[in-house]
Amino acid sequence: MATSILITSARILRPDFTLGFGDIYIEDGRIAEIGKVSVEAEETIDATNKLAMPGLVNLHTHSGMGLLRGANDDLELAPWLERLWKIEAKLTPELVYWGSMLSLLEMIKTGTTTFLDMYQDLDQTAKACEDLGIRGFLAWPIVDEDKTTQKGKPLDNAKKFIKDWKNHELVTPGVGPHAIYSCNPENLARAKDLADKEKTFIHMHLAETRWENETTLETYGKRPVPLLDSIGFLDDNDIFAHGTWVTKNEIQTLAKAQVKIAHCPTSNMKLATGGVMPWKEMKEAKLTVGLGTDSVVSNNNLDMFEEMKFAALLQKAHRWDQAVLNAKEALQMATLEGAKALGLDYGLEEGRSADLVLVDLRSVSMVPHHDLISNLVYSASGSVVTHTVVNGKLVMKDRKVEGEKEIIEQALKLAQNFLIE
């Protein structure tokens, strides 16, 4: 694959979301130059009528579930969970690998360059990141030992996973205590210690449902956020998925600790978790809130363009306020805020890591050009992305990803292996 790429004549979405125009020269994984560039590159892409923008950051998903799309929908919570567990019990490392490949392929095809994940057999997802060339932050799942299906102790496995993948070019291993209801406070504290010791991040589900809040209160005498606060768990290395059911006081606690939130509006709506994440209050508290699709079981796609629209429209509908979350803020959540949550070296600036995508400005959903950011958020789907560059490598060119046919065929074949009923 080319190690130098010259993108010519692009509209450019600058870090402050104003629009520029010019060439982008990429070398050794970095944006070497933006402007009028006159060097020769191994690969040249004519970006006339295209917008160059930073790649989208999917801040919460479970790629390994890729083969489960459409296998479990529209049930009430209890039968839905029961059915999901039955299906998941059939997953082998091979199925998780090809599920991950399918999920990563979908992300690349819809403009995501970095994602945050937590799922079983996560080493398979890490391999898929290598094979497809996308950036993964992967939190090894920790649950209580009586609940795990992992061989060996989850914390030991996490330690090994971090050792195996530390300092990898594309994969950043982390620690993923699943949730308060599946990981007791002692176990949470041990997970935190491991993350601290390894200087890595924590990813965890938090305050997703009213049920979670109520059982936590019943079991521990505290709601989720105060419980985590009381064991010293909250700090700026935590990225919590959902954060739907939190109070204003709890938002203050989270903001003070500088934790990060991965908002998953589509998943929350589809799973009917009730309530709506209090984004306005989080914004006022200056919390970092990124955006995640969650998995193909609860969404059912990984298209961050659609996710931006759901994020904005859910808040508008909920607050009866057209202005409450605007297009620019939705795009910030899906790009800059997610990048900030993960500490990425990010944005279309010289010297930054080259994680970017090209969008077809002649695609019907991007026309006319009154407001390109509005078009990206409210009109486009991920199909407007024509090229995806991760870490300076072209992983999608003219909508084609190397090996995609094999991934599709494998996914179709293997998905039949765990059909239930």
Place this chain on the structure above:
Amino acid sequence: MATSILITSARILRPDFTLGFGDIYIEDGRIAEIGKVSVEAEETIDATNKLAMPGLVNLHTHSGMGLLRGANDDLELAPWLERLWKIEAKLTPELVYWGSMLSLLEMIKTGTTTFLDMYQDLDQTAKACEDLGIRGFLAWPIVDEDKTTQKGKPLDNAKKFIKDWKNHELVTPGVGPHAIYSCNPENLARAKDLADKEKTFIHMHLAETRWENETTLETYGKRPVPLLDSIGFLDDNDIFAHGTWVTKNEIQTLAKAQVKIAHCPTSNMKLATGGVMPWKEMKEAKLTVGLGTDSVVSNNNLDMFEEMKFAALLQKAHRWDQAVLNAKEALQMATLEGAKALGLDYGLEEGRSADLVLVDLRSVSMVPHHDLISNLVYSASGSVVTHTVVNGKLVMKDRKVEGEKEIIEQALKLAQNFLIE
């Protein structure tokens, strides 16, 4: 264009939503044969790995606003309306024509074969239907004479429009009293008389906002539905857009009169109209409820795949119930129910009008194949559509529509003419 088409080896979505397999032979606008077909056609399409399904029916839009996409977002209601009116005042018939062309192109590219519309200079939209070959039900807008920008009297214009386009192969002209707040009861009655006399349909906005209900109550002493009932307006030729703010009793009134509803969940959410259309109660009352995107100003796309997802997820989120509106019901709304509302000769059966689309089953968002209907509703976007057939004619082939480049360039050029500020 070919008047006979043979589609071979397709997965087929049957009218009862079970899946079949076979060839589809189309001749003189109709589905002549389904099964193993051995005739020669002017055009043959290999549909291996494709799903043939009936074309989607967009039951509420304003195509003529096509050039306004992204021109007006994220404002509060008052400044939003003020800005919209300023922009609309600049629209000429030419701009409405090219706006319609852009909208119709987008619908064809996302699998819509029939749409219901109401907007100024609707004869331009009718011409666009002819030029692009899509089926339009077009309701000439009626507003009170002190509110109209039309030359001449709206009712006279409607009469002429109906005369001009009656019995057209693709265009069905109707009467479009805009809304209760823009069309007084005497005017509504006259519009109804005209529709009755011409044996055509009525399309109208109804009970979209709480404000509409309150002002109607203040002005006429009745809420919108009882007011229409009291003037004998309600019958099975009425198709009402929105119907968001209605009571259980009003639903009974609407059901008894057999009116049809065009549900526009994305628009309702984006415009923050408050409340959520009581779909469950409408279903129980056996009301016919189709699905509409509304215009590119309030959505901002015309993708009925996305609209299905918004419809299902909005109800789930609102009711805290994953099962309340399932994928099959969402697909029914976007196909069979819309077709029923318009009285279309519809569905993949021999003898029916050939209005159908092909979907790429190897598109990443359609994989794997546990449940194709779930994939269509929850995972796909309109970009999975590869071919669109309307009235037996192939209007999109391998994602290409004749003349699309010119439409895009014209739209981009002309949209600059009415930029404001």
